[in-house]
Amino acid sequence: MKRYSKAQMGMMEMIIVLLVVFVILILAIFFYYQFFLSSIQGTVVELGELERDILLTAILSSPEIQCSLNTVQKPCIDTLKLNTNTVDKNKLFYNQVFGFKTIKVKQLYPDSSEGNCKDKFRNDYFNYPSNCDEWIIFNNPKPNYEKKEIVSTPVSLFFPLLDKYHVGELIIEVYQ
Amino acid sequence: MKKAQTEIIGLLVIVVLFVVLIAIFIALSGNRNNNDEFTQSTKVSNILTIIMQYTPKQCVEENFDIQEIIKICTDDEITLCGNIKCKNLIENEVSNILRITTKKDTYQLTFEHNIQASPLNSLTIGNCQGPLKIGDSYTTRDFRAKLLLCR
Numbered sequence: 001m002k003r004y005s006k007a008q009m010g011m012m013e014m015i016i017v018l019l020v021v022f023v024i025l026i027l028a029i030f031f032y033y034q035f036f037l038s039s040i041q042g043t044v045v046e047l048g049e050l051e052r053d054i055l056l057t058a059i060l061s062s063p064e065i066q067c068s069l070n071t072v073q074k075p076c077i078d079t080l081k082l083n084t085n086t087v088d089k090n091k092l093f094y095n096q097v098f099g100f101k102t103i104k105v106k107q108l109y110p111d112s113s114e115g116n117c118k119d120k121f122r123n124d125y126f127n128y129p130s131n132c133d134e135w136i137i138f139n140n141p142k143p144n145y146e147k148k149e150i151v152s153t154p155v156s157l158f159f160p161l162l163d164k165y166h167v168g169e170l171i172i173e174v175y176q
Numbered sequence: 177m178k179k180a181q182t183e184i185i186g187l188l189v190i191v192v193l194f195v196v197l198i199a200i201f202i203a204l205s206g207n208r209n210n211n212d213e214f215t216q217s218t219k220v221s222n223i224l225t226i227i228m229q230y231t232p233k234q235c236v237e238e239n240f241d242i243q244e245i246i247k248i249c250t251d252d253e254i255t256l257c258g259n260i261k262c263k264n265l266i267e268n269e270v271s272n273i274l275r276i277t278t279k280k281d282t283y284q285l286t287f288e289h290n291i292q293a294s295p296l297n298s299l300t301i302g303n304c305q306g307p308l309k310i311g312d313s314y315t316t317r318d319f320r321a322k323l324l325l326c327r
Contacts, residue, residue, distance in 0.1 A: 031201050053218060075225045108276045110233055153219060154277040156226045163239060164231035167273050 052151040055172060059103060060155065065137065067158045076156035076165065077105060082135040083121040091140075100142035102173040107133045107157060109167035129159060129166070142175035149174045216310040216325065223277050224314040224323055227285075232269045234258050242269065247318045250291040263295040270301055281325045282306060288320040 004012070060066065065081055067074040082105060087094050107117070107129065117132035124131055150173050157168040228243040235245070235257035248254060249262035256262055274283050284304035287296040296319070304326035311324040 028197075031198075035201060035204060057218070075222075076229060109230075109273055154222050154226055156222075156229045158229075162236070164236055165226075165229040165241060167226050167230060167276065169277075 052149075052172075055174075056151060056153050056170065059172065060153070060170060065105075074158075076158045077168065077170070078158050078160060079105075079117070079129065079135070080160045082137060083118050085118070087138050094138055095140055098138050098140065100140055100145070100175040101138065102136070102141060102171075102175075103138040104171050104173075105135045105137065105155070105157070106169045106171060107166055108154070108169055129162075141173075145175040147176050149176065217312065220310050220312040220323055220325055223274070224312060224321060226277065227270055227273050227321075228314055230269065230273060232257060232265060234260060234265065242266065243316065246287065246289070246296060246321070247316070249296055250289065250294050252293075252295040263299060266296065267299060267301060274302060278325060281309065281327050283326070284324045286322050288322070290318050294319075 060077070061073070064086055065077050067076040067078040110130075112130045112133045115132035115134070117129060117135045120128050120132040150171060152169050152171045155168050155170045157166045158164075159166065228241065228246075230242050231239065232242070232245075235241075238257055240248075240257060245256065245262055245266055248256065249266065252261070252263065254262045257265060270285060274285065282305040283302040285301040287294075287299055289296045304324045306326045309325045309327050311322065313320055313322040315321075
């Protein structure tokens with residue numbers, strides 16, 4: 001059996017210690033990287049949520065849809081504004097403002113039949129608004145989009161001609 | 177103390193340090209805070225506004241919104257909008273709105289009416305189950321409505 005000298009033993013011990021130190025270092029870097037990555041992912045999620053909130057708030061407070069009484073803005077959506085085709089008539093301008101998105105408002109309560117409210121407002125006003133449940137404000141889907149993210153918030157729908165409020169939902173589909 | 181014993185103690189110290197470091201890492205990585213407080217706060221405030229502005233279909237002629245009905249509802253015997261007790265009207269309509277708008281969350285809505293005899297002071301709509309996510313209140317001169325969302 002081969003016998004090692006004391007110096008060789010010392011060298012081997014040092015090599016093993018260095019090996020262990022390196023392993024520990026690599027593990028520490030790995031864990032730190034994992035932690036760093038997860039914190040970045042958390043930030044991405046937070047920023048995404050913030051962006052969606054800003055988008056919802058911006059659209060809710062845009063003069064094209066928000067209620068106002070004697071120039072004072074109120075926290076609701078004016079359905080009469082939704083029935084006019086302001087956005088459709090200026091599609092090129094709004095394409096630049098909103099980008100690749102679909103913005104719509106859905107009536108949730110009280111229950112109503114399915115249908116496009118803009119059409120029903122013009123063609124069947126007698127039964128309006130119980131004969132429809134959806135207003136498409138803006139529709140510009142991205143051709144061959146990879147994914148679609150949907151954000152929504154409950155809103156109050158004001159019917160100025162009837163002077164009453166219903167419950168609805170603002171839905172924004174973001175194409176990426 | 178023998179040399180071997182000292183070595184073992186050294187090893188133990190390293191192992192303990194390792195365990196502590198791993199525990200700290202796990203604790204920190206598990207505490208990933210998807211902070212959607214702002215979203216929820218907007219949502220709960222929107223829901224309260226929606227409830228207060230809503231015109232129940234029974235009250236279209238009188239043109240009462242929920243806020244007006246709550247204000248009037250100072251006694252258990254008060255009826256309106258087709259002879260419906262104000263407490264029942266509020267309970268039914270508000271429950272329906274909350275069920276539709278809160279989706280996955282559970283909710284709890286309570287009222288504090290300035291008039292002590294108001295039946296709304298004892299009314300609780302829904303039952304918050306799970307940890308509290310967010311709460312907000314709607315205050316007027318006559319009453320305060322407090323909404324909690326849980327999940």
